[in-house]
Amino acid sequence: MGTGPPVKTSEEKAKRKLSLPFLAPVHSLLAGWVGLTLWLLLLLLLALYPYTGVSSVALFVGSQIFVLVTLASNWNLIGGMTGYVDFGHAVFFGIGAYIMGILVTGSPLLISPEWGFWQALPASGVAAALFALLIGLPTLRLKGPYFSIAMLGTLVAMREIARVLRPFTGGGVGLNLPPLLNRLGDYYLMLAVMGLVVSIIWWIQRSQFGQSLIAIREDEIGAEMRGINTTLHKIVAFMIAAFFTGIVGGFWAWQNTYIDPDVVFVEARTVEMVMMSMLGGLGTVWGPPLGAVVIYFLQDLLWGSLFGVHLVALGVLLVVIVLFMPEGILGTLGDRSSTSLGRLLSRVGRSK
Amino acid sequence: MDQLLQALVSGLLLGGFYAVMVLGFSVIWGVMGVINLAHGEFLMIGAYMAWGLFRLFGMDPFASLVLILPLMFLVGYLLQIVLINRIVERPHLMTLLVTFGVSIALANLFKILFDADPRNVAVAYNGSVQLAGVTFPIVKTIIFGAALVIMVCLHLFLQRSRLGKSIRAAAQNKTAARIVGVDINRVYAITAGICIALTAAAGAMLSPTQAIFPFMGPPFTLKAVTITALGGLGRIPGALMGGMVLGITEIFVSTYVAGIGTNLGVATSFVLLVLILIVRPQGIMGGLRPIDAEAE
Numbered sequence: 001m002g003t004g005p006p007v008k009t010s011e012e013k014a015k016r017k018l019s020l021p022f023l024a025p026v027h028s029l030l031a032g033w034v035g036l037t038l039w040l041l042l043l044l045l046l047a048l049y050p051y052t053g054v055s056s057v058a059l060f061v062g063s064q065i066f067v068l069v070t071l072a073s074n075w076n077l078i079g080g081m082t083g084y085v086d087f088g089h090a091v092f093f094g095i096g097a098y099i100m101g102i103l104v105t106g107s108p109l110l111i112s113p114e115w116g117f118w119q120a121l122p123a124s125g126v127a128a129a130l131f132a133l134l135i136g137l138p139t140l141r142l143k144g145p146y147f148s149i150a151m152l153g154t155l156v157a158m159r160e161i162a163r164v165l166r167p168f169t170g171g172g173v174g175l176n177l178p179p180l181l182n183r184l185g186d187y188y189l190m191l192a193v194m195g196l197v198v199s200i201i202w203w204i205q206r207s208q209f210g211q212s213l214i215a216i217r218e219d220e221i222g223a224e225m226r227g228i229n230t231t232l233h234k235i236v237a238f239m240i241a242a243f244f245t246g247i248v249g250g251f252w253a254w255q256n257t258y259i260d261p262d263v264v265f266v267e268a269r270t271v272e273m274v275m276m277s278m279l280g281g282l283g284t285v286w287g288p289p290l291g292a293v294v295i296y297f298l299q300d301l302l303w304g305s306l307f308g309v310h311l312v313a314l315g316v317l318l319v320v321i322v323l324f325m326p327e328g329i330l331g332t333l334g335d336r337s338s339t340s341l342g343r344l345l346s347r348v349g350r351s352k
Numbered sequence: 353m354d355q356l357l358q359a360l361v362s363g364l365l366l367g368g369f370y371a372v373m374v375l376g377f378s379v380i381w382g383v384m385g386v387i388n389l390a391h392g393e394f395l396m397i398g399a400y401m402a403w404g405l406f407r408l409f410g411m412d413p414f415a416s417l418v419l420i421l422p423l424m425f426l427v428g429y430l431l432q433i434v435l436i437n438r439i440v441e442r443p444h445l446m447t448l449l450v451t452f453g454v455s456i457a458l459a460n461l462f463k464i465l466f467d468a469d470p471r472n473v474a475v476a477y478n479g480s481v482q483l484a485g486v487t488f489p490i491v492k493t494i495i496f497g498a499a500l501v502i503m504v505c506l507h508l509f510l511q512r513s514r515l516g517k518s519i520r521a522a523a524q525n526k527t528a529a530r531i532v533g534v535d536i537n538r539v540y541a542i543t544a545g546i547c548i549a550l551t552a553a554a555g556a557m558l559s560p561t562q563a564i565f566p567f568m569g570p571p572f573t574l575k576a577v578t579i580t581a582l583g584g585l586g587r588i589p590g591a592l593m594g595g596m597v598l599g600i601t602e603i604f605v606s607t608y609v610a611g612i613g614t615n616l617g618v619a620t621s622f623v624l625l626v627l628i629l630i631v632r633p634q635g636i637m638g639g640l641r642p643i644d645a646e647a648e
Contacts, residue, residue, distance in 0.1 A: 152389070
C-alpha cells in the first residue's frame with residue numbers, strides 16, 4: 001500500500017524548493033548557546049520596552065504576542081519535537097481558563113473566600129498538567145492520526161462537559177471574572193512566562209530528554225528498543241506542554257474577564273498553535289516563536305479589521321503552508337531536515 | 353419496559369442516521385487512507401443548502417436532495433483534484449492538517465455568511481406517530497428508511513458496477529490497480545465526489561430535526577471517526593452496525609443518566625472511540641484495510 005510514484009513527486013518537490021543551505025551553520029549556532037544568549041538579550045530589551053513610555057495598547061499587543069509565542073512553543077514540544085500532533089491542545093487552555101474562573105469567582109459549589117489571581121494561576125497550570133496525565137495515559141498510546149483525532153475528541157467532549165457541569169462552570173452562560181486591569185503587570189507576567197517556556201524548550205532540545213523525544217518521533221519502536229522509557233517521556237513532555245498552556249489559559253481568562261465553553265474550548269485556538277509552529281518550522285526551537293510573531297502581524301495587517309475573516313484566512317493559510325511550504329520558514333531558509341515535517345517528507349521520499 | 357423499548361427504537365433510528373452520515377467519511381478513509389476532518393463541515397453545508405432551498409422555494413429537504421447531490425458531487429470532485437490528490441500519497445500528517453484547515457475555514461466562512469444564529473427547517477410533517485406504546489418521530493423514521501435505501505444502493509454500486517469495482521481495487525492495492533489500467537486520480541476524485549455528496553445529503557436530511565449552525569460539524573466528524581473505528585474502514589454493513597451501536601449507546605446514556613439530557617453525545621462517543629482504539633485497533637469488524645495501516 002502506498003507505493004507507486006510518490007518517489008517522483010517528493011523528490012521533484014525537493015528540487016524545486018528554494019533552499020539556502022549556506023544558512024545551515026547559522027541554524028546550528030542558533031540552536032546552541034548563541035541562540036540562548038540572543039534570546040536572553042531580546043528578553044532584556046523587551047523588559048526595558050515599557051520604560052520608553054509606550055501606550056497601554058502597545059503593552060496589550062505585547063502581552064498578546066507573548067501569549068501566542070508561548071502557546072506555539074508549547075504545542076511544538078508535543079506536536080513538533082515528540083511528533084504527537086495534538087489537535088486538541090486548546091483543551092488545556094480551556095481547563096486553565098476554567099480553573100482560574102472557578103477559583104477566582106468562587107463558583108457556587110466551592111467554598112467562599114475566593115482565591116486571588118496569584119494563587120489561582122499556578123493552580124490552572126497544575127490542573128491542566130494533571131488532566132494531561134489523565135488523558136495522556138490512554139491517548140498517548142495511540143499512533144499517528146489516531147492520537148490527533150482522540151485529542152480533537154477530548155476538546156469537543158470537554159466543551160460539552162463544561163456546558164453540562166452548570167454548577168461549576170456556569171454552563172453555556174459562562175463565568176464573569178472581576179475586571180482588574182493591569183496592562184503593565186500583564187506584560188511582564190507573560191514576558192516572564194514566554195521567556196521561561198522558550199528557554200525550557202531550548203534546554204530540552206539540547207538535553208538527553210529532548211533527544212529521546214526526537215528519537216520517539218523518528219522511530220518510536222526503535223527508541224523503545226534502545227531502552228528509552230517512551231511512555232514516561234511522552235507523558236512528561238505532554239504534561240510540561242499542558243502545564244504552561246494551562247497557565248496561559250488562566251491568564252487569558254483573567255485578562256478577558258469572561259469565559260464560556262465556546263470561547264475557550266475552540267478548535268480555532270488549536271489551529272492557531274499548529275499554524276504558527278508549522279509556519280516557523282515544526283520541531284525547531286525558534287521556528288514557533290517566529291511563526292507566532294509573523295502570524296500576529298499578518299493578522300493585524302491583512303485581516304484584522306474584518307471580524308471573523310481571520311479565522312477563514314487562518315484555515316486557508318494552513319492549507320497553503322502544508323501544500324507549498326511544509327518545512328516552514330526555518331526549514332525553507334536553511335536545513336530542510338531541521339524541521340520534523342521536512343525530515344518526514346525526505347524519509348518517505350527515500351524509503352519508498 | 354416501555355422506556356427501554358422507546359430508548360431502543362430511538363437509538364435505532366438515530367443509528368440509521370449515523371450510518372448514512374458516516375458513509376462518506378468511511379469510504380474516503382477506506383479507499384484513499386485520508387481522514388477527512390472537514391467531514392462535519394460538508395454535512396453542515398448540506399444542511400444549510402436544504403435550509404436555503406426551503407426558505408427560498410419552500411422545497412422539501414428530502415426533495416432538495418435532487419439538487420444537493422449533484423452539486424456537492426461536483427464540489428467533492430473538484431476538491432479532490434485541486435487539493436487532496438496532491439498530497440494523498442504523502443505523509444498522513446499532511447492530509448490531516450489540510451482537512452483540518454479546510455474545516456476551520458469552512459465553518460468560519462459560513463459563520464460570516466449566515467451568522468452564528470441557529471437556523472431551522474420547519475417541515476409540516478414534523479410530528480410523531482404512536483405505535484404499540486412507542487413514539488416514532490416521522491422525520492427520523494423517513495431518514496431511517498432513506499438511510500437503508502442509500503446504503504443498499506451504495507453497496508450495490510461498489511460491488512456490482514465497473515466503477516465501483518475500480519474504486520475497491522484502488523483501495524485494496526493501488527499499484528496493482530494502476531497496472532491493470534485504473535486511473536487512480538480519476539477514481540479518487542469520483543470517490544470523493546460521491547462521498548461528499550452523500551455527506552451533504554445526510555446533512556440535508558438532518559436539517560428538519562436539528563438546529564443548523566456553522567459550528568455543528570466537529571461533533572459529527574468525531575462521531576464518524578468512532579463509528580468507522582467500530583465498523584471498519586469503508587464497510588457499509590460495518591457503518592450500519594457502528595452507527596447502531598453509537599446511536600443506542602448515546603440514547604441509553606441520555607435516558608438513564610439523570611439530569612444530562614442529550615448533551616453528552618460527543619463525550620460518549622469519545623470514550624467509546626478511545627476504548628476501541630486501545631482494545632482493538634483494527635476495528636471491530638475489519639474492513640477495506642486495517643485501521644492502523646500506514647499510520648505514519
